[in-house]
Amino acid sequence: MALEKTAVDPETKRLTDAQAMRALTHPVRIALLEVLAVHQSLTATQAGELIRETPTTCSFHFRQLAKYGFVEEATPGKGKGRQRPWKLVHMGFTIQGEDLDPEARIAADVLTQMFFRRALGRFERWQRIHGSYPGEWDRASTADQTGLFVTATELAEVNAKVREVLAAYRDRLVDPSLRPTDARLIEVLYLAYPMDLDSAVVAQNIDSEEK
Template sequence: MPANDHSSSPQHLTDPSSIRALSHAVRLALIEVLGVHGALTATQAGELIGESATTCSFHLRQLAKYGFVEEAGKGPGRSRPWRVKQVGWIVEEIANDTEQNAAAKILGEIALERQLQRHQEFNHRKHEYPVEWRDAGDESHTVWWVTPSEMASLQQEINNLIYRFRERLENPELRPAGVLPVEVMVLTHLFTPPDIVAQSHEQDKD
């Protein structure tokens, strides 16, 4: 994405309507290609995601309505390129907000499904890539025994590593020769169900 004056921090989502507006496969696909390729017209985006220009134009306008994308000036002729306003998003958790939590859950599930599908597709077609790129996808798994404070510290270390090259995503001028976009996804979660964790927590206090 061309360098601009927009904030480089992820967009923080709290409004259920905005979260629901993003919870659509085509809209997520548009956000993804605009984030990776920079400003695109509806026609260009449609060619990348396999949708018609008319469909993309409609969904881009909806994304603009909720502040996810904006027009990126005028292109050649009557073309109308779009760009994302901020790269990435974070859904802010609001305690006891059932509507917001339900919307966030749906968005998270749709986004995760898309990410896992891309990982599986890479694995299935790994042999088609040049040799030097076949190790770009990897899978690791372990179980950590940690305290809540240790987990928070580890999560911060993971976040720092993931965002190491974030500036290259936002500014193509910073990308050295030979780079390609590599999606990095890290999943962390408690191994134990919440009721068992609650029981253990109560026992530790006794």
């Protein structure tokens, strides 16, 4: 599949509007953003082949994503309908909790849950098939869980350092020419949050007793 290289704003889109978040909370729309991040530019027909949806469905969802500023025409005026190429406007998005009103906070929680359910589903698949990958990839991949005692300020510092490490490779998403020939697309899941261990233990005990 020959795809035209198009420029994408490497800055992330800041989401604060509940309506825009609800518009994004759809599995087809999330899938379209994911494949655009890899392939730079896709028509509805091309995207449909990748995510196993009809061109008509993809065309509709591309238009909805464009309405809220997530995608735009890659070559305005060229191509019509299902043959119109689309590209990302921004390479990802961020949601800042302190900027949200109560309605937007609820929409953000639903959207975040959907994204991580999809990602965790891919991780579960990796666990089933990792033995089929070359040994170096199996050894390089990881799944870690760590508990730490930190202040809120220290947690923010940890998060910033992790983002800095990942940002060093971000340009490779925007510009395929920067990708080493032996590079693969990987997914990094990073969660950091307060853990009330006593409540977790109580919840597990209650669940066990009910069974």
